[in-house]
Structure formats: C-alpha cells, structure tokens
Amino acid sequence: MLILALDTASLVSSVALAKPGRLLAEITLQTRKTHSERLMPHIEQLLALADTDKTAIGAIAVSIGPGSFTGLRIGLATAKALAYALGTPIVGVPTLAALAFGCPVPGAILAPTMDAQKGNIYIALYRWQDGVLDEVKPPAVMPHAAAAALLAARPEPALVLGEAAELYPDTFRQAAVALAEPHVAMPRAGSVAMLGAGLLAAGERHDVMAVEPLYIRRSEAEELWEKRHGCQR
Incomplete structure (x- = not known):
C-alpha cells in the first residue's frame, strides 16, 4: 500500500x-x-x-x-x-508521537514539544521499549518552566524535541535537561x-x-x- x-x-x-x-x-x-x-x-x-x-x-x-x-x-x-x-x-x-518516533533513543524519556503561545508548550512523554514507542504521559499544555521541572524530577534522562528546544533552551539547560539537535527535533x-x-x-x-x-x-x-x-x- x-x-x-x-x-x-x-x-x-x-x-x-x-x-x-x-x-x-x-x-x-x-x-x-x-x-x-x-x-x-x-x-x-x-x-x-x-x-x-x-x-x-x-x-x-x-x-x-x-x-x-x-x-x-x-x-x-x-x-x-x-x-x-x-x-x-x-x-x-x-503530532507529538510522530516527533518522538523520529528519535529512536532507548533508555531515555523523549519529550516532544510544540509551541502553545504565551510561554506555554504542548508536551507529551514517550519511551522506546523493545523497539516499540510507548506513551508515558499523554499530550498536555503547560508553562515551559513547569515542563522543565517535570522532566528534571524524573529518574531517567530526558531529551526535549521540537519547538520548545528552540524557544526556551536556557530553561531546560538550567534544569539539566538535554535538548535535541534541530535536525532531529524537526517534524x-x-x-x-x-x-x-x-x-x-x-x-x-x-x-x-x-x-x-x-x-x-x-x-x-x-x-x-x-x-x-x-x-x-
């Protein structure tokens, strides 16, 4: 097909x-x-x-x-x-699942994001498990600072994909959260x-x-x- x-x-x-x-x-x-x-x-x-x-x-x-x-x-x-x-x-x-699918990184939480305006972002959490992309947290909207805190509190490493990595890099870096390179983060x-x-x-x-x-x-x-x-x- x-x-x-x-x-x-x-x-x-x-x-x-x-x-x-x-x-x-x-x-x-x-x-x-x-x-x-x-x-x-x-x-x-x-x-x-x-x-x-x-x-x-x-x-x-x-x-x-x-x-x-x-x-x-x-x-x-x-x-x-x-x-x-x-x-x-x-x-x-x-959309966020598709963003995460393009980054097959096992052992980490993938946090695909999109801009939701006024300092807010759309975010969902995924992980690769045995070659399958599993949803950890469904899509939601929240302030970007709250998203950084959410990821920083998780026990496993997290990787931010998408527009938040470009719009708010300092917020996530200060929370010790990794950012994907632009060519990986692009939908x-x-x-x-x-x-x-x-x-x-x-x-x-x-x-x-x-x-x-x-x-x-x-x-x-x-x-x-x-x-x-x-x-x-």
Missing part, C-alpha cells in the same frame, strides 16, 4: 510517500510561506519525484496535533479532501507515514468526515470572544 503522509502542525511543511517499512520520498521545508501556498505543489512534486501519480495512493496519514491551529486546519482539510476524492482510508497521527511526514502504516495494519481507520484536529486548548480567538462576551466554560 502506498501511503501519502502530511505534517503541517508547525512552521515546517512536510509531505512523504511510503510503503509499510519503507520511506520512498519526502519533502520537508521551513519557509515564511504559508502551508496553503506550498502544500499542494509539494504533493505534486513528491508524486513526480516518486515517479507515480495520485491514483496509486492507497491511504493517507496526517498529523492531527497539537500544534499550530492554522497549520492543522490546512493539513487536515487537504488530507480529508484527498481521501474523499480518491476513496482512500485516512488515519490521524498525533517529518516520514514519521507520520510510518506510524500511520502501523495504525492501518492494526485495522484503524478514521471517518473522513469526522476526524478532527487534536487542539488540547482553545484558540486565542475563542478565548478573546468569550472574554468580550462574558462567557465561561
């Missing part, structure tokens, strides 16, 4: 083609252009590089968050439209594809009409609207 994977949860845009256990092609780029400008051209370029066309796509895997609200909406809308038009299965892959559609292949093999499919982003928190626009209108949840 040929799997098309999309990851647009951050400033990085990444698309990949894969078969179970084999990455065929991948384009990963970080620019100032929006995902809406580059995503479809990248998919077209990816298919050309792999010397195939859209009719060969057997499934679509897409990162569902947490992450950039706009990026997630663009990526998921594109994936859903393609899955519907091509009549292929779609599977949503948690990749190849990891989304590999995790998606595993989910598909296990029989998991998502409803193309119902699959939604994993936001974790409300958007700033929602919070502002509620503040102005005196609404509370």
Whole structure:
C-alpha cells in the first residue's frame, strides 16, 4: 500500500510517500510561506519525484496535533479532501508521537514539544521499549518552566524535541535537561507515514468526515470572544 503522509502542525511543511517499512520520498521545508501556498505543489512534486501519480495512493496519514491551529486546519482539510476524492482510508497521527518516533533513543524519556503561545508548550512523554514507542504521559499544555521541572524530577534522562528546544533552551539547560539537535527535533511526514502504516495494519481507520484536529486548548480567538462576551466554560 502506498501511503501519502502530511505534517503541517508547525512552521515546517512536510509531505512523504511510503510503503509499510519503507520511506520512498519526502519533502520537508521551513519557509515564511504559508502551508496553503506550498502544500499542494509539494504533493505534486513528491508524486513526480516518486515517479507515480495520485491514483496509486492507497491511504493517507496526517498529523492531527497539537500544534499550530492554522497549520492543522490546512493539513487536515487537504488530507480529508484527498481521501474523499480518491476513496482512500485516512488515519490521524498525533503530532507529538510522530516527533518522538523520529528519535529512536532507548533508555531515555523523549519529550516532544510544540509551541502553545504565551510561554506555554504542548508536551507529551514517550519511551522506546523493545523497539516499540510507548506513551508515558499523554499530550498536555503547560508553562515551559513547569515542563522543565517535570522532566528534571524524573529518574531517567530526558531529551526535549521540537519547538520548545528552540524557544526556551536556557530553561531546560538550567534544569539539566538535554535538548535535541534541530535536525532531529524537526517534524517529518516520514514519521507520520510510518506510524500511520502501523495504525492501518492494526485495522484503524478514521471517518473522513469526522476526524478532527487534536487542539488540547482553545484558540486565542475563542478565548478573546468569550472574554468580550462574558462567557465561561
């Protein structure tokens, strides 16, 4: 089965083609252009590089968050439209799990992160166990200083991946928490594809009409609207 994977949860845009256990092609780029400008051209370029066309796509895997609200909406809308038009299965892959999957380091806690604005980060904890990525703590949002303290209190070494490593390096270094190098911390559609292949093999499919982003928190626009209108949840 040929799997098309999309990851647009951050400033990085990444698309990949894969078969179970084999990455065929991948384009990963970080620019100032929006995902809406580059995503479809990248998919077209990816298919050309792999010397195939859209009719060969057997499934679509897409990162569902947490992450950039706009990026997630663009990526998921594109994936859903393609899955519907091509009549292929779609599977949503948690963004933080995909980040951790790209760093197979046994014996350590992996802490993939995404920016949640205003000093907060999205974070989850994972570890590799017998070649399988296990979730230790599900995705949550918290202040970056609290995340550093959480990792510093753990008995095993921890490695921070993703945007928090770039945004708040001093906070984590002061807590004696290691930071991944940028090329390791960057989100990749190849990891989304590999995790998606595993989910598909296990029989998991998502409803193309119902699959939604994993936001974790409300958007700033929602919070502002509620503040102005005196609404509370």
